[in-house]
Amino acid sequence: MDSALDEIEFLALSSNRVTVLDTLCDNSYTRRELEAQLTASQPTLGRILRDLQERGWITYDGRRYTTTATGQLVAEAFVDLLETVETELKLREVVDWLPTEAMDFDLRHLSDATITTPSQTKPGAPVQRVLELLHRSSHVQLFSYAFNEQSLGVIRQRVLDGPQTFEGVLSEDALAMIAHDSALREQLRDLVESGDAEIRLYDGEIPFAVTITDDVTHLLLRDQDDFLRAALDTDDEAVLSWARGKFEEYWQRSSPVDAETLSE
DSSP states (O other): OHHHHHHHHHHHTOHHHHHHHHHHHHOOBOHHHHHHHOOSOHHHHHHHHHHHHHTTSEEEOSSOEEEOHHHHHHHHHHHHHHHHHHHHHHHTTTGGGSOGGGOOSOGGGGTTOEEEOOOSSOTTHHHHHHHHHHHTOSEEEEEESOOOHHHHHHHHHHHHHSSOEEEEEEEHHHHHHHHTSHHHHHHHHHHHHHSSEEEEEESSOOOOEEEEETTEEEEEEEOTTOOEEEEEEEOOHHHHHHHHHHHHHHHHTEEEOOTTGGGO
16 A cells, blocks of 8 residues: 555656646657647656656657556546545535535536635625526526525516526425515516416425526525525536436426415
8 A cells, every 4th residue: 555655646746747647648749749738847857757657657669658558547547536636625615515415416526616605895795696697597497495585586577578487496484485575475476477487385395595597507505504605506517417307306296386375
């Protein structure tokens, strides 16, 4: 194990070594071609090529360098580890609020996610992020334990104006909070009566606040005290597939909400 850790350390101590090995996985290169692609100096590149050859990770045929089978194996595994750690570093600040137990996709699909957190100057930044997405989308799907007033207002206006359609599944608690506020209840009734929106009630707990705006998945992340901590959104296809699958599950197990219900 120690020798394996030594080899990992050898790569980890130099981003140039990783770059050279990873570059040679894609194609074979002459030394001049490598020099043109990399920022390393000629002496540094020479040392790296010698070190990689000594380990049997690359070969040289007198003109071009390329990886060996074991070099390819090491490069792919190391780059995979780098991507995993980079994703962990990105998610570290929000992982406590992510519903990971229900996310049946590889968390590395969140590597390119946009994370929005509140700040002293922008305490409402997470909600503002979803409002931005709502303003530019043509079709919205939502399944949630809450439906904030601002999102409801934007969706209502865009649906009534024509450019947007909406499908939503709300938990009993979410619908009850809206129903107890006459102004919000009226907005929701406008949606139901519009013909371009359908809202359903789920008889049970929904542990998410997920909005799908066209092809973007957005999650509002709250802590155990229901305090909004962050928003996360991504256009990753695997995450989108998960979100649409979850939406369909809740949709099929819920009942329609009609205007008469919202008049009570």
